[in-house]
Amino acid sequence: MAAPVLDDIDRRIVEVLTEDARRSASEVGRLVGLSPPASKRRIDRLERLGVIRGYTPVLDHRLLGEQIEAFIELRFAPGTQVAEVDTAVTDLPEVIESFTLAGDPDALAHVRVRDLEHLKNVVDRIRRGRRGGPHVLTTRTVIVLSRTPGPSPARSAPSSVAAKRA
Secondary structure, eight states: OOOOOOOHHHHHHHHHHHHOTTOOHHHHHHHHTOOHHHHHHHHHHHHHHTSSOOOOOOOOTTTTTOOEEEEEEEEEOTTOOHHHHHTTTTTOTTEEEEEEOSSSSSEEEEEEESSHHHHHHHHHHHHHOOTTSOOEEEEEEEEOOOOOOOSOOOOOOOTTSOOOOO
16 A cells, blocks of 8 residues: 655644644644644544554553563464464463564564563463464563663554554
8 A cells, every 4th residue: 555645744743643642633733833623634634544543642551560571582383374473472461562573583572561470471371372373482582671762752553453543
């Protein structure tokens, strides 16, 4: 699918909403030089085009009891199809997102858990797999020590999953 054509104002609207998705159309318009109705039409268009796919709160996971963040590398049996790899961890609620990779490892699962015991449980569940699912040969887990935000607060939704509109 071809990327939608966005002008400088569209890109500025995306930037302004990325900084604070709770801004009203009036405030967005004021910041980008548009009237409130014109701003609202632009935002609606960006939503229809799928450029804006949702509005998500930024959470402090430690306050929610999720003290550990980790990445789990997964290696599958030879001949495992990409479609099977894609579904290997989709049923685990601790998985924030997963990536199917070209090269080694075959996949990477980003998880958040309460503690090390919970992490061990998640790794064990991944290694056991689900009935009829792809066979995981090995895993390797790395624990995040700290997180440094990038230059942009923008977050991307998974390309194959449509985010729900708030």
